[in-house]
Amino acid sequence: GIDTPLNLTTNNPAAVVEFAKECESGIITKMLSSFAIYDQQGQEQVVFTNPVKPEDLHNLDGLRFCPMTFQEHLPKTLELRTTIVGKQVFTASIDSQQFPGARYDWRRRGVDSLNAWQPYQLPQDLEEKLLKLMDYFGLNYGAIDIILTPDGRHVFLEVNPVGEFFWLELCPGLPISQAIADVLLNLVPRRS
Secondary structure, eight states: OOOOOOEEEESOHHHHHHHHHHOTTOEEEEESSOSEEEOTTSOEEEOOOEEEOGGGGGOOGGGGGSOEEEEEOOOOSEEEEEEEETTEEEEEEEOGGGSTTOSSOGGGGGGGGGGGOEEOOOOHHHHHHHHHHHHHHTOSEEEEEEEEOTTSOEEEEEEETTOOOGGGGGSTTOOHHHHHHHHHTTSSOOOO
């Protein structure tokens, strides 16, 4: 199978407290459906992946109105974005750990980090497993988040069937737009 962290999606505060006890290295949280919310003035605010501190576990009352995903916190050396289009696999990496404030989520650096992405080659067996996952879900496109841990494990975090990719084309050898066009024009086989 594919290596994954422990995960919990819930709106039950007691379940989060129990989950945190299972995760010795701590937990992080991320939005379930979108990374943006709107404040009382109607302004868009981005909600990044964040660590859950022990004191946060006593203040989860609002969770019942907004389910969230919680994951086991794993140390990472690189964050990877794998974009799969049809049967083509494109992967890029960023060393988010070099950016203060972005250790839990590279997006905190915003456009400042766009040029820090580099092409990355996943192990062949992992690429094959990801393609099987896409086959299982019948997805012709998916943006997959993976981390590389200090001990060399590639850990799958999630697949987003509508995830962004535009900045990855700054990396040489990642013609994602062309691959999408080829699928849309039926120049390459689609998943059915």
